[in-house]
Amino acid sequence: xxAGVHETIAxxxxxxxxxxxxxxxxxxxxxxxxxxxxxxxxxRQAAAGCDVVAVTVFVNPTQFGAGDDFERYPRDLxxxxxxxxxxxxxxxxxxxxxxxxxxxxxxGLTTVQVRGVSEGMExxxxxxxxxxxxxVVTKLFNIAGPCRAYFGEKDWQxxxxxxxxxxxxxxxVEVVGCPIVREHDGLALSSRNVYLSPGERRAAxxxxxxxxxxxxxxxxxxxxxxxxxxxxEAAKRAVEPEPLAELDYVEQHGDRLLIAARxxxxxxxxxxxx
Amino acid sequence: xxAGVHETIAxxxxxxxxxxxxxxxxxxxxxxxxxxxxxxxxxRQAAAGCDVVAVTVFVNPTQFGAGDDFERYPRDLxxxxxxxxxxxxxxxxxxxxxxxxxxxxxxGLTTVQVRGVSEGMExxxxxxxxxxxxxVVTKLFNIAGPCRAYFGEKDWQxxxxxxxxxxxxxxxVEVVGCPIVREHDGLALSSRNVYLSPGERRAAxxxxxxxxxxxxxxxxxxxxxxxxxxxxEAAKRAVEPEPLAELDYVEQHGDRLLIAARxxxxxxxxxxxx
Numbered sequence: 001x002x003a004g005v006h007e008t009i010a011x012x013x014x015x016x017x018x019x020x021x022x023x024x025x026x027x028x029x030x031x032x033x034x035x036x037x038x039x040x041x042x043x044r045q046a047a048a049g050c051d052v053v054a055v056t057v058f059v060n061p062t063q064f065g066a067g068d069d070f071e072r073y074p075r076d077l078x079x080x081x082x083x084x085x086x087x088x089x090x091x092x093x094x095x096x097x098x099x100x101x102x103x104x105x106x107x108g109l110t111t112v113q114v115r116g117v118s119e120g121m122e123x124x125x126x127x128x129x130x131x132x133x134x135x136v137v138t139k140l141f142n143i144a145g146p147c148r149a150y151f152g153e154k155d156w157q158x159x160x161x162x163x164x165x166x167x168x169x170x171x172x173v174e175v176v177g178c179p180i181v182r183e184h185d186g187l188a189l190s191s192r193n194v195y196l197s198p199g200e201r202r203a204a205x206x207x208x209x210x211x212x213x214x215x216x217x218x219x220x221x222x223x224x225x226x227x228x229x230x231x232x233e234a235a236k237r238a239v240e241p242e243p244l245a246e247l248d249y250v251e252q253h254g255d256r257l258l259i260a261a262r263x264x265x266x267x268x269x270x271x272x273x274x
Numbered sequence: 275x276x277a278g279v280h281e282t283i284a285x286x287x288x289x290x291x292x293x294x295x296x297x298x299x300x301x302x303x304x305x306x307x308x309x310x311x312x313x314x315x316x317x318r319q320a321a322a323g324c325d326v327v328a329v330t331v332f333v334n335p336t337q338f339g340a341g342d343d344f345e346r347y348p349r350d351l352x353x354x355x356x357x358x359x360x361x362x363x364x365x366x367x368x369x370x371x372x373x374x375x376x377x378x379x380x381x382g383l384t385t386v387q388v389r390g391v392s393e394g395m396e397x398x399x400x401x402x403x404x405x406x407x408x409x410v411v412t413k414l415f416n417i418a419g420p421c422r423a424y425f426g427e428k429d430w431q432x433x434x435x436x437x438x439x440x441x442x443x444x445x446x447v448e449v450v451g452c453p454i455v456r457e458h459d460g461l462a463l464s465s466r467n468v469y470l471s472p473g474e475r476r477a478a479x480x481x482x483x484x485x486x487x488x489x490x491x492x493x494x495x496x497x498x499x500x501x502x503x504x505x506x507e508a509a510k511r512a513v514e515p516e517p518l519a520e521l522d523y524v525e526q527h528g529d530r531l532l533i534a535a536r537x538x539x540x541x542x543x544x545x546x547x548x
Contacts, residue, residue, distance in 0.1 A: 009444060103442070107389065110408070110442035114384045134384070135443070142444040168377070168384035169409070170283060170416040 028146035047088030063132030302420035321362030337406030
């Protein structure tokens with residue numbers, strides 16, 4: 001069955017209120033649309049755990065910086081509704097920018113600012129990005145009132161920001177992190193992969209290969225000695241031979257190794273549990 | 275009947291969830307305690323409009339600055355529960371600082387920041403004050419899930435900040451502003467009035483008198499001419515003769531005249547519709 005599509009906050013909120021009033025649990029899957037199998041896996045997990053599933057499709061301007069790809073970010077709502085519905089979504093919320101930011105999306109807005117986990121990595125590379133994420137996620141939580149919300153681990157730092165936000169602001173929602181979905185050659189699924197030329201597409205596998213090299217370095221035999229190697233250094237070395245990739249960072253946080261690199265003009269991120 | 279008192283978020287949240295699940299509307303009255311007739315009037319208005327009324331009593335450290343009166347702010351929970359219950363409250367939420375800020379109330383927290391209406395006046399006099407207010411109010415909304423929330427117009431700028439926050443973040447609550455309650459001599463009720471010595475208490479009426487002088491100046495006959503006067507200037511002139519009062523600001527926003535002054539060591543605010 002095709003999910004019901006809502007373009008206004010009032011319509012979506014009323015539908016969610018009605019579902020909750022009828023005793024049904026609501027799962028929320030916030031996305032920027034142009035859905036792929038990674039999103040579909042979130043929707044399926046939400047459908048397995050909740051009575052109804054709402055997928056939000058909103059390319060949020062406030063989480064894009066001046067040099068970012070807001071304008072060219074891929075959009076295809078009809079396709080999104082099909083993919084979401086096939087995966088088990090019962091509602092799609094696809095508001096316009098004016099609906100979400102009637103006073104304009106610029107300065108002057110109320111913002112939600114998460115500290116600590118929002119600093120460094122993506123927070124450093126994209127100033128203001130996580131303020132935009134935290135603010136729009138807070139709005140979506142307030143509109144939908146979900147029992148659970150599903151986020152992919154591909155945006156690992158974003159997941160930590162959302163978890164922190166929920167804890168610090170006592171948001172009544174359970175945040176569920178879901179595993180990264182990859183292409184057969186290891187590339188993490190991303191709506192931004194459509195930007196890649198065929199040559200860049202081949203080069204883009206270097207992110208996952210670097211993470212695997214980092215993980216392998218922890219095994220002494222692979223490091224060519226009796227001591228475990230340094231996953232960050234091993235991952236950096238693995239990126240060097242790839243001329244189309246320009247490394248932004250490799251960092252280890254706890255047992256998570258994270259990488260960001262530009263492949264051509266496309267900035268990609270990935271991460272792996274060590 | 276005496277209101278049920280909750281000291282933990284879990285207990286209060288469960289009670290509010292149960293009320294809502296039973297189909298009862300929840301009215302929320304956020305306070306810093308040491309309740310007076312102004313608070314009681316908020317509770318009565320909430321009881322008239324909602325099935326159950328929750329009064330929160332929390333002296334929120336994050337909305338006090340370094341030089342502010344957080345430590346000496348008056349506290350008396352037993353008395354608060356009596357007053358709230360008598361006015362119709364069914365629940366009192368009185369958490370400790372550790373319960374509301376388990377990671378500490380200092381930097382590093384997620385904050386909600388309202389722009390525009392939070393600037394100037396109290397926002398200028400008390401840097402960070404409205405970030406603290408917006409953040410704790412967001413937490414209380416998330417914990418209680420009220421249908422309506424009641425705020426006094428005495429803290430007029432705070433009321434605008436809360437209204438803006440609710441609109442910008444799509445919080446599913448109706449904000450109700452309630453009229454200022456005054457002593458017989460015009461002094462606006464405030465928990466901070468207990469700080470005043472007898473002489474300061476007499477001098478403190480100058481705030482209301484100044485607002486009345488400002489309003490009177492709009493009537494040409496009172497201004498001693500055929501042109502209406504300037505309410506801000508008239509209010510300022512009315513404060514000058516009072517040696518115990520040190521004016522902070524008089525400002526007019528729309529049809530609202532607002533004043534802040536220090537009387538002895540106590541900072542007081544008031545406002546009046548012109």
